[in-house]
Amino acid sequence: MGRVSESELPGVGARFDFSTDDGEQLGVVVHRSGRRDVAFYDTDDPDACRAVVHLEEHEARDLAELLGGSRLSEEVARLRHQVAGITLDWLTVEAGAPWAGSTIGDAEVRSETGVSIVAIISDGATSPSPGPEGVFGIGDTVIAIGMPDGLEVLAARLSG
Numbered sequence: 001m002g003r004v005s006e007s008e009l010p011g012v013g014a015r016f017d018f019s020t021d022d023g024e025q026l027g028v029v030v031h032r033s034g035r036r037d038v039a040f041y042d043t044d045d046p047d048a049c050r051a052v053v054h055l056e057e058h059e060a061r062d063l064a065e066l067l068g069g070s071r072l073s074e075e076v077a078r079l080r081h082q083v084a085g086i087t088l089d090w091l092t093v094e095a096g097a098p099w100a101g102s103t104i105g106d107a108e109v110r111s112e113t114g115v116s117i118v119a120i121i122s123d124g125a126t127s128p129s130p131g132p133e134g135v136f137g138i139g140d141t142v143i144a145i146g147m148p149d150g151l152e153v154l155a156a157r158l159s160g
Contacts, residue, residue: 034123036060087148090100090119093140096160105132113153115146 013031020026023146025041026047035089039052042048055063077140093100104117119140127134134157136142144154 032059033057034051034124085147086145087151088145089151091142091144091151091158092157093136093138093142093158094160095138095160097136097138099136099157100138100160101129102136103132104130104134104136107136109154113146113150115125115144115150115154118143118145 027039029037036055
């Protein structure tokens with residue numbers, strides 16, 4: 001099985017290096033903008049690249065799907081199951097949604113749904129445990145936990 005190591009690249013993003021069972025060395029730089037660079041390292045000089053492929057975020061997703069998804073996707077799917085009646089879900093704020101552009105406080109999310117907002121991911125930046133001033137921006141990913149019926153209400157309010 002291949003080995004992966006991760007390095008932070010301040011101001012850029014993160015770099016992941018991968019070693020295959022056959023000794024091939026690959027690297028992926030994940031930029032804060034969402035762009036990915038896939039580097040194929042020279043076997044004789046691990047600091048030199050034989051080739052670099054630049055992928056936009058949507059291209060990287062397509063490639064990941066072709067390769068069979070990621071461990072993160074599998075882990076997220078596993079976490080979505082119910083534990084003692086409580087469900088964790090990831091929802092996308094759609095254009096035209098009743099709560100698009102609203103704050104958590106103005107929407108009275110807890111009162112209306114009984115759901116807790118765990119985080120809001122906006123343009124690649126994560127806001128963990130957002131307060132009542134947290135905004136549901138169009139295209140944002142909202143991570144929420146609660147009872148299934150409350151999450152259904154939240155999903156309806158975040159859908160266009």
